[in-house]
Amino acid sequence: MARVTLKTIAIKTGYSITTVSRALAGYSDVSPATREKIVAVAEELGYYPNLTARQLQKQRTDTVGIILPTFGPRFADPYFSEIIAGIGDELAQQGYDLLISTCPPGPGELAAYRHKVEGGRVDGLIVIRTRRQDQRIAYLAQTSFPFVAFGRTDLDLDFPYIDEDGEAGSYELTRHLISLGHQRIGYISAPPDLMFAHFRLQGYRHALTDAKLPYDEQVVVYGDLTRRGGAQVARRLLSLTPRPTALIAANDLMALGAIAVAREAGLEIGRDLSIAGFDDIPPAEITSLTTLRQPIYEIGRRLSQMICALIRGQTLEQSHVLLKPKLLVRASSGPPLHT
Amino acid sequence: MARVTLKTIAIKTGYSITTVSRALAGYSDVSPATREKIVAVAEELGYYPNLTARQLQKQRTDTVGIILPTFGPRFADPYFSEIIAGIGDELAQQGYDLLISTCPPGPGELAAYRHKVEGGRVDGLIVIRTRRQDQRIAYLAQTSFPFVAFGRTDLDLDFPYIDEDGEAGSYELTRHLISLGHQRIGYISAPPDLMFAHFRLQGYRHALTDAKLPYDEQVVVYGDLTRRGGAQVARRLLSLTPRPTALIAANDLMALGAIAVAREAGLEIGRDLSIAGFDDIPPAEITSLTTLRQPIYEIGRRLSQMICALIRGQTLEQSHVLLKPKLLVRASSGPPLHT
């Protein structure tokens, strides 16, 4: 079980470590006969280069990092698995590994980032779920370490990102409900420090204003992005008088929670109450939920492409990508009962 | 942007690299005054140890690897995000990083494993979705590299694993349907080389035999674990005469596909046709799908605990863990129409 290193092969073949290294690396300045001998012995011994040593020497790790901002004990959010799949598949193709950590948002987070960056653990980072005054972005931008973000921020910094145009999407969705005749539309927002929550709420708000409908803070509540959380706050909205005739949730999971609550209350979705979400996660289709689709897997791939390009020192053709989500009208939204 | 290393601090403080190293590591044989000075300078300069160098020296990476067996272009399987969450959270707590790769099952897979193991990229590996004659397990067992598996295999090898007792679960579920009065129960299996597919099918088979019902190969079909795949083969089952009065799918995703197809055909789930799945992914609850619950997140945590213990050279109190899935009877299963 002794490790086979260049030294092992050098001793066995009688050549120097350097020559062995060059032979194996396919350099042209080593004689074919020598190379053959060395390669044969390497195969026989089952030689495999030590990646850590190579990393130390080359001063790069061929690894991209991502730190998942997990709230609470678990994140069953399908969003994460989709994006990791996209990121991982693309990185594999480009010859990079993916180092994943989990860290709850908060003061300890920066340490996790420094750990990766200054510890030389990765060559680049992908930041997801950007927040207002996002300190992770602030830190990374200042170090000039290669990174890309999924999401913008409200800091005055220029950095490469991909984002969905949540405002436009949300605007379109709200208009859709308004055009169906809804006048009192409840809104279940995500935690307001998340940038996407901010944009999505803005879109809702502007659509109301443009339609000369009042923006009523009473019908805007905040959930924690989970199904359970959505259910909780939906209950509040449904107990209001007059009751909203439609509900928009800032993500599908909360919308699904709202649906469950509405059903419990004996309401028929799409008729007595319209509900819409955001993301188009798989269950949304099953539940016939009207929603806005983001191609998360594809976004993951593109994030990987961008970070790989940055690591290689290339300049991006496009460093700010804004994707328009696609409105999918399904059975969960319909005209209000009394118009 | 020059890297701050021990050398930087050594030069600045006038001490040797050795002393700086020891001071920062908190060794007792360095005078308090010296330590203080060194620590101060380190902080001022924003020193952060180079993890790669440390890894090379210590001959360990404090990293655990997992290679996701992705089929096709994407794996939206909620199962993956759950288990990664569990694994990642626990590893973070134990001070380990998680290195994730993706690799489709096949001949290239072993190379990916060797890359991690012999390249010294990780200290241990987690293998998921074991298969019959699993070559990954065979390889790892032979190298005596630390690893744990989620799932057993049919090789005659002793290795640490956690597994669900898919046979017992499937047996119980099938009995449940039989006791409701079903006599012709269709079965949508997963690809047969997956061990869990094998066990789940066995449970179904034994339950039939024990109830003196025939095992009819005509009603056993194979799907690819996706919703779409489940829908495809469910269509075949529903066109048989006599039509099965109940369907079991080897995972929830395929069960959901079957439900969609049945609804299209005008069947009311739980009345005209009973359907059951396996896993209890979030949409299962929403859809009122009778299923078998596995605590995937918890399994992820336990896998991490085991691998960490193994890496530390500890012996496991329990190296073969078999968990019994819990039957959740929901509205998708009921008695057949004509009994």
Added chain:
DNA sequence: GTGAAAGCGCTAACAC
């Protein structure tokens, strides 16, 4: 208490 020296496994500059 502190420093010099060796070495983890590899690559690269430079001689011969």
Added chain:
DNA sequence: GTGTTAGCGCTTTCAC
């Protein structure tokens, strides 16, 4: 063509 030397940044004997 091949070997010598140095060095990536760190830890760890072993002297003093």
